[in-house]
Amino acid sequence: LEAFLTPKDLEGLKLIVSAGPTREYLDPVRFLSNPSSGRMGYAVAEAARDRGAEVVLVAGPTSLPDPWGVQVVRVESALEMREAILAQYPWAEAVVMAAAVADYRPETTLADKEPKVEAERILRLVPNPDILKELGEKKGDRVLVGFAMETREGLERARGKLVRKNLDLIVLNWVNREGVGFGSLENEVVLLLRDGRVLELPRMPKRQVAHRILDFVKEFWKA
Numbered sequence: 225l226e227a228f229l230t231p232k233d234l235e236g237l238k239l240i241v242s243a244g245p246t247r248e249y250l251d252p253v254r255f256l257s258n259p260s261s262g263r264m265g266y267a268v269a270e271a272a273r274d275r276g277a278e279v280v281l282v283a284g285p286t287s288l289p290d291p292w293g294v295q296v297v298r299v300e301s302a303l304e305m306r307e308a309i310l311a312q313y314p315w316a317e318a319v320v321m322a323a324a325v326a327d328y329r330p331e332t333t334l335a336d337k338e339p340k341v342e343a344e345r346i347l348r349l350v351p352n353p354d355i356l357k358e359l360g361e362k363k364g365d366r367v368l369v370g371f372a373m374e375t376r377e378g379l380e381r382a383r384g385k386l387v388r389k390n391l392d393l394i395v396l397n398w399v400n401r402e403g404v405g406f407g408s409l410e411n412e413v414v415l416l417l418r419d420g421r422v423l424e425l426p427r428m429p430k431r432q433v434a435h436r437i438l439d440f441v442k443e444f445w446k447a
């Protein structure tokens with residue numbers, strides 16, 4: 225019903241949304257990850273669908289069901305997420321990168337489970353590619369939105385990422401505030417825009433945050 229009642233103001237927009245964590249396997253039973261639930265990204269994908277956008281959702285491991293009316297591509301690792309997003313990028317007019325990409329992965333992934341001392345002996349971490357930065361380098365006239373989870377110096381760090389990754393908008397999430405952030409249904413965010421505008425949004429359901437983000441995607445897409 226909500227989809228039916230929402231004005232189709234993003235009709236024709238070709239949008240990639242990434243969501244959820246990535247898993248970086250050391251062996252078949254051990255991995256490095258983070259507590260991302262995927263809810264914020266899914267909310268963006270569903271809100272955009274309701275507004276008439278064509279949505280490809282590239283999702284890491286989450287417990288959320290596939291949304292209807294959205295093309296879902298399931299991935300696990302950061303390298304797989306990068307491949308999936310780059311494959312869709314030529315088609316896309318906008319990307320909302322809500323995934324919590326693991327910054328590091330084990331240098332090697334063992335084919336078999338070994339005793340932990342054996343796994344420990346070879347455990348070395350290497351940095352994952354910065355997917356969003358790569359998108360920013362071949363941006364063209366696409367709209368790029370990033371997220372930043374910070375516990376301190378949020379505004380400075382988020383602005384740094386906005387500039388470094390060549391984004392139009394970055395969504396700053398405070399992770400140390402009660403009832404918001406990882407896994408929660410609500411969020412309290414600050415939107416930092418390329419042109420210097422800063423909007424502090426009150427605490428609201430993630431679906432509503434998604435609509436506010438999409439209002440700006442629309443503004444930059446039309447411009």
Ligand code: CTP
Pocket residue numbers: 302321322323324325326327352353354355356357369370371372373385
């Ligand atoms: N991101 C990405 N690829 C990575 C890391 C992050 O695409 N390897 C994206 C995230 O999806 C997010 C934005 O970049 O939209 C900012 O993520 P964040 O982890 O805050 O930035 P980092 O550059 O990893 O900085 P930090 O050292 O603070 O983790």
Ligand code: CA
Pocket residue numbers: 325326327
């Ligand atoms: Ca990071």
